[in-house]
Amino acid sequence: MSISTEQTQWFEQTFDQLVRNVDLAIRGKERIIRLALTCLLSEGHLLLEDNPGTGKTQLAKAIANTVAGSHSRIQFTPDLLPSDVTGVTIYDQRTQQFSFHRGAIFATIVLADEINRASPKTQSALLEVMEEGHVTVDGTRHAVGEPFMVIATQNPIEQAGTYRLPEAQLDRFLMKTSLGYPDHETTVELFGHAQTRDRSAAVTPVISAERVSQMTQLGGRIHVDPSILAYVSRLAEESRRHPHVALGLSVRGGLALIRCAKVWAASQGRDHVTPDDVKDLAQPVLGHRLVLGDEAQFTGVRVERVVEDLLSEIAAPSQRLG
Numbered sequence: 230m231s232i233s234t235e236q237t238q239w240f241e242q243t244f245d246q247l248v249r250n251v252d253l254a255i256r257g258k259e260r261i262i263r264l265a266l267t268c269l270l271s272e273g274h275l276l277l278e279d280n281p282g283t284g285k286t287q288l289a290k291a292i293a294n295t296v297a298g299s300h301s302r303i304q305f306t307p308d309l310l311p312s313d314v315t316g317v318t319i320y321d322q323r324t325q326q327f328s329f330h331r332g333a334i335f336a337t338i339v340l341a342d343e344i345n346r347a348s349p350k351t352q353s354a355l356l357e358v359m360e361e362g363h364v365t366v367d368g369t370r371h372a373v374g375e376p377f378m379v380i381a382t383q384n385p386i387e388q389a390g391t392y393r394l395p396e397a398q399l400d401r402f403l404m405k406t407s408l409g410y411p412d413h414e415t416t417v418e419l420f421g422h423a424q425t426r427d428r429s430a431a432v433t434p435v436i437s438a439e440r441v442s443q444m445t446q447l448g449g450r451i452h453v454d455p456s457i458l459a460y461v462s463r464l465a466e467e468s469r470r471h472p473h474v475a476l477g478l479s480v481r482g483g484l485a486l487i488r489c490a491k492v493w494a495a496s497q498g499r500d501h502v503t504p505d506d507v508k509d510l511a512q513p514v515l516g517h518r519l520v521l522g523d524e525a526q527f528t529g530v531r532v533e534r535v536v537e538d539l540l541s542e543i544a545a546p547s548q549r550l551g
Contacts, residue, residue, distance in 0.1 A: 232450045232500050240447050241498035244270075246435055247295055254291035254429040255284050257415035261408055264513055265292060265380070267496065270445050271488045273403025274359050274379040276344075276517065281384065283408040289340040289380045290429035296376060296441050297434035298337025305347035311354035315364040316371070329366060334358055335373050337438070341381035345391040352398055355379065359401045376441045396476065396520060403485050404510075405517035444495075451491035452501040456546035460504060461486055463543050464511070468519060471539065473530050476520035486514045504545035511536050 232240075244266065251262045265288060268275045277285050286302065293300035303314060316332035333339065334355070344352065358364045359379055363372045381402065383394075399405075411419065422428075461483050469477030490506040516532050 231452065232447055232495070234500070236447055237495060237498055237500050240444060240495045243436065243440070243444065244496040250295045250432055250435050251288070251291045254287045254432050255408070256418060257411045258284075258408055261406060262288075263496065264404055264406055267489055267492045267510075268403050269296075269376060269378045270441070270448050270492045271403055271485075272376075272445060273485065273488070274381070274401060276381050276383065276399070276402040276405040277407055278383045278385050278405065279407040279409065283410060285380070285382050285408060286340055286342070287427075287429045288408065289338050290427075291432045292378075292380075293336070293338035294429060294432040295435055296337065297437050298376065300338050300340070301333040301336035302340040302342060303333045304342050305344050305351070307346060307348060309347045309351050311351050312366075314351065314354045315358070316366055318367045318369075327367075329369070329371060331371070332364075334364065334379075335371075337374070337376055337378070339377075339379045341379055343384060343391075344381040345383050345394055347392070349392055349395065352392065352394065356398060356401060374438075376438060376445070396518075399517050400479065400481055402517065403489065404513040406513045448492040448495050449488075451494050451499075453487060453491065454501065454546070454549045456549055457490075457502050457504065457507065458487070460543070460546050461507060464507075464515070464539055467539055467543055468515070468535075471535060473521055473525035473535055474519055475522040478515060478518055482515060482518040486510060489514055508540055508545070511540055 247266055248259060248262050251266070252259065255262060265275055269292065277288075279285060289302070290300050303309075312332065314332050314334050316330055316335070318327050318329050320327050341355070358373055362375070362377055363370045365371075410416070464486075465478040465480070465483045468474055471477065486507060487502075489510050490502045493506045493510055494500075494502045512533060515536055519532050519535060521530060521532060521535070
């Protein structure tokens with residue numbers, strides 16, 4: 230089922246409204262905000278690799294407030310247990326029954342702060358809920374609800390006492406990006422409001438959870454021409470043949486790029502995906518899914534360069550096939 234012109238216009242206007250609202254808390258980072266909202270509407274999760282103090286918590290709370298949802302923050306530490314994340318079943322002596330006590334994962338927007346500081350066992354507690362939207366405790370499934378997004382952070386500087394995220398978990402994140410520091414003018418503006426400790430507190434809801442689900446459904450109806458599908462397939466195939474790459478793009482990675490491109494196109498008021506949509510999203514969607522070979526890592530090759538090579542070497546389609 231195709232999307233109408235009126236629905237496309239509503240999607241674009243609502244998306245822009247969401248961006249402006251989140252921008253009240255995260256100043257001067259429109260592209261990152263648009264990426265985060267695209268991630269949310271694509272039913273995916275976001276990995277931020279950034280230095281401390283760049284606004285990661287503010288971003289998570291601002292998005293949660295914008296969509297009238299709940300927010301939780303999990304500080305990942307070496308002693309964090311999987312049950313701290315998902316929840317635990319406790320026996321109530323008064324009622325003589327077992328009851329489930331929800332963990333911090335039960336929220337609309339979950340900030341998994343410094344996720345690589347927790348043990349692999351605790352990190353794996355996120356795999357099921359990030360993929361399927363529910364947790365299973367003692368054989369019973371518990372849905373986390375919709376919308377739902379995990380925003381995880383990593384500190385690129387401090388690596389002591391951390392555990393590298395395995396490829397299977399990295400692949401669960403729809404995008405990986407970084408906020409970075411604001412420009413000079415924005416920094417001066419923020420310094421002028423130093424008394425405001427929580428800028429996200431001023432962010433009020435502009436859309437309901439039901440509307441978010443509606444936008445997700447509309448994004449899924451954006452047309453993708455067979456030529457675009459073939460283009461993404463070529464990117465995946467060539468990534469596996471690239472001399473610097475040990476592990477190329479999986480089918481899941483290709484599907485992720487197409488899902489994001491649909492929402493990205495709708496956010497710009499179009500009912501179809503263009504090659505530029507794929508190019509715009511290639512770095513945040515593909516970069517963390519490519520594993521460089523030992524020699525490439527030793528010689529300082531960056532994965533961003535590999536993605537740029539793929540985009541420059543593979544010709545984008547110039548006409549539709551269907």
